[in-house]
Amino acid sequence: MENLPHEHAPAKGKTPVKYTHVAAVHPRQRTSCLSHDSEHSPSFLGFRNLMVIVLVVMNLRLVVENFMKYGVLICIGCHDYRRIDLILSTVLYALVPCHLFVAYIIELGAAQHAKGVLGRLKRSDYDPNHDLFEKSRSFQATWYTIAWAHGINATFCLLVTTYVVYHHIHHPMIGSICQVHAIIVWLKNCSYAFTNRDLRHAYLNPSSATTIPEIYSQCPYPRNVTISNLAYFWWAPTLVYQPVYPRSPSIRWLFVAKRLAECFALSMFIWLASAQYAAPVLRNSLDKIKTLDVASIIERLMKLSTISLIIWLAGFFAVFQSVLNALAELMRFGDREFYTDWWNSPSVGTYWRTWNKPVYHFMRRHIYSPLVGRGFSSGFASTMVFVFSGLLHELLVGIPTHNILGVAFVGMMVQLPMIYFTAPLEKMQGINGRVVGNCIFWISFCLVGQPLAALMYFFAWQAKYGSVSRLEKG
Amino acid sequence: MENLPHEHAPAKGKTPVKYTHVAAVHPRQRTSCLSHDSEHSPSFLGFRNLMVIVLVVMNLRLVVENFMKYGVLICIGCHDYRRIDLILSTVLYALVPCHLFVAYIIELGAAQHAKGVLGRLKRSDYDPNHDLFEKSRSFQATWYTIAWAHGINATFCLLVTTYVVYHHIHHPMIGSICQVHAIIVWLKNCSYAFTNRDLRHAYLNPSSATTIPEIYSQCPYPRNVTISNLAYFWWAPTLVYQPVYPRSPSIRWLFVAKRLAECFALSMFIWLASAQYAAPVLRNSLDKIKTLDVASIIERLMKLSTISLIIWLAGFFAVFQSVLNALAELMRFGDREFYTDWWNSPSVGTYWRTWNKPVYHFMRRHIYSPLVGRGFSSGFASTMVFVFSGLLHELLVGIPTHNILGVAFVGMMVQLPMIYFTAPLEKMQGINGRVVGNCIFWISFCLVGQPLAALMYFFAWQAKYGSVSRLEKG
Secondary structure (H helix, E strand, O other): OOOOOOOOOOOOOOOHHHHHHHOOOOOOOEOOOOOOOOOOOOOOHHHHHHHHHHHHHHHHHHHHHHHHHHOOOOOHHHEOOOHHHHHHHHHHHHHOOHHHHHHHHHHHHHHHHHHHHHHHHHHOOOOHHHHHHHHHHHHHHHHHHHHHHHHHHHHHHHHHHHHHHHHHOOOHHHHHHHHHHHHHHHHHHHHHHHHHHHHHHHHHOHHHHHHOOHHHHHOOOOOOOOHHHHHHHHHOOOOOOOOOOOEOOOOOHHHHHHHHHHHHHHHHHHHHHHHHHHHHHHHHHHHHHHHOOHHHHHHHHHHHHHHHHHHHHHHHHHHHHHHHHHHHHHOOEOEOOOOOOHHHOOOHHHHHHHOOHHHHHHHHHHHHHHHHHOOOOHHHHHHHHHHHHHHHHHHHHHOOOOOOOOHHHHHHHHHHHHHHHHHHHHHOOOOHHHHHHHHHHHHHHHHHHHHHHHHHHHHHHHHHHOOOEHHHHO | OOOOOOOOOOOOOOOHHHHHHHOOOOOOOEOOOOOOOOOOOOOOHHHHHHHHHHHHHHHHHHHHHHHHHHOOOOOHHHEOOOHHHHHHHHHHHHHOOHHHHHHHHHHHHHHHHHHHHHHHHHHOOOOHHHHHHHHHHHHHHHHHHHHHHHHHHHHHHHHHHHHHHHHHOOOHHHHHHHHHHHHHHHHHHHHHHHHHHHHHHHHHOHHHHHHOOHHHHHOOOOOOOOHHHHHHHHHOOOOOOOOOOOEOOOOOHHHHHHHHHHHHHHHHHHHHHHHHHHHHHHHHHHHHHHHOOHHHHHHHHHHHHHHHHHHHHHHHHHHHHHHHHHHHHHOOEOEOOOOOOHHHOOOHHHHHHHOOHHHHHHHHHHHHHHHHHOOOOHHHHHHHHHHHHHHHHHHHHHOOOOOOOOHHHHHHHHHHHHHHHHHHHHHOOOOHHHHHHHHHHHHHHHHHHHHHHHHHHHHHHHHHHOOOEHHHHO
16 A cells, blocks of 8 residues: 555645545546456456466475375385396397498498499490489399398397397386387488488489489588498487588587586486376376276376376476487587477477477478378378387387387377367467367377376286386385 | 478479488578577467466366265255344344435534535625634534544444344354445445535535535535435445446446346355365364364465465456446446456555455545545555454454454454565566566465465364354264
């Protein structure tokens, strides 16, 4: 009340002070600011602040409730990993990149062969028709050999890892790391083979070489087939091979340190949140799944959704912002667009195009565009991308948890109709369609997708093995 | 994937289709959009949508949990009100406005007296000095009489109601309605007396009459002292008497119907929310208060804060938007500014100035401004306003719950330092001070203020009487 507006109070003069009781506080017609006939709609910024506060308070309350129910569940010595898991994962970690070296040898041979073909043709009499025919025949014949060699090399690597993880590495976390590593190297291998195939074709047919991107002219085929060029690709934060990448001028070590500190802090946070909050909810949900009590499962899913969302967001930031940026800085890799603002996605399709750019780039360049280029419809090409992605997801989740349930695969397949049905929302006039699309995305993503899948694989794991934690066994 | 951006894909021509695998997906240096060195900060609108969804989901989960724990708690026949409560409240409801009629009689006498004084002076020889002295003496003498008459009349009405509610009306809801009614009539009575005092003084001293607001000239003193004028004030949605109010041209019956429908729907909602959600939390908190277990009390307060906030917001809308607008429409009362955007308050002071305009107008016109006009500091005047308001709050809450704990009074007193300390935030440069102020307001209001007070009066009630509901007794 310190600074009351005196607009209606009588002006201060000699006598008027006495007449404060007559001030016209209702001087004219006015509307309530929430009425429809109000001229100006009021700001609701305060309610945004209130939402943040209520969210913080509700979650703090759950923290207190959780503490009162369970006490401290975090225990450093409780993780039960076997010695054989560590040994096998170390061996796999060392062996998997060797397949990249094999890929290099294959490409070296192919480049030598192409150089030979071009040299032979130059030495022989010039006959454009024979020349073209010869080159094309030679290219196709070599490509089949090379494709088989690459295919066997890359797939062997993936199959061995999958076999070892599924049958011999018990701990799901260690298994996941091995599996992610193998899949990344496999994808890089594929990209390396496909890209060099097209570069070689362009090398043998210089007339169409104008379609080779400008940036590659710094290192034309076959000069890119070197061990250092491949080693750079091996460590670069991308799944798509380019002979030349945009590079940043220098390594900012402070930047690297900050990103690594972020990553460490977020990993700690994720570990604490998982052990203290996610694990009890998951465990409490098991009985409900067994009895198929739908109301209880829904209640558990809703409780799980918040914590799984928080962990997912922390994990996203840790990997796509902190780790990939640190790695890019160390490699002086210029293109840091590992994601764009997927959280604003007005449709499910936009989310899949924006949240994981490295995988998206791979899928578009090596699956979607080639299929469309061969005359398939974009719908078919998208379906193929999601089938492939579904298989990879199942490999990534089903193998380390030793339960190939198909939930991850089906989850990816379900994206296709959702993409189809939310696409029109994105193009709707006005903001409402986009807000509805964004809400559909969030609900499908954080309410149904993540926690349901987590719950099912956890349930299957517990059904097969019981708990990973020694505490639970005791 | 239906509509992939093809920006990096080679242009479609004769041959380039073959070279999709070489497309430069990393064409230039780019930053991650969440990095500090990013040129454009991305929009976070999607996270706002996410917050709304998470809030809805968390509360829906509590609804399901509550249902699984307690089943349906709503019971129409379970409210245990006594027959005597209804009879007494009806009698009070009929008697209280009679005091307004008494006030009218008092003012009628005062107006007659003033007319007599003015007439006598006109008839006698004109002597400015004697005239002024005579009028002033006469005015003061009459004012003391009138003030005493009004004081006894108004306060008698309030005291009788308070006595009856405290001692004879058991049900807190019925008691509250009676008490609110009596306080409103008492405040209207005070405003009527004070305003007519100043109008009469201006009438006797026409030289200073220029400070009377323009709008009153349509009905100058003493023509305003009629039964119909007072009856209008009795029903008008304001606590501040004006001889003339701005009026709307006609009654829009559809508007009235919509507001009443809103009020009905919100009342149902509040009843359901109280019975099903607030009551169990309140009951579960009792043991925790008894044992003074601080962590548990805080957990309970946080659980209570969301539901009490929802009920409060629904109640605010029902009363200040629906009921007061419906009443204003029926009375063709033009000034509908019963509140402004208090939810954006950047300080506690702004909240108290904006959330309840009828009471704020009363306090400012009849307490704050007169005190400042008499030379008191604005700090002292504000303190007086909050002391008075604290007494009214205690009357309103302590009397119907039969427990004069002083919590409501102390709660109002605590506002004074909070207003003092948050006032500078409002004037800070930039948006941050205002956001901090707004958050302090929300936390103090919905986390500490409302639920703590509710908990304490509920605890005191249960300690004295046990439950109101028959279910609990059985």
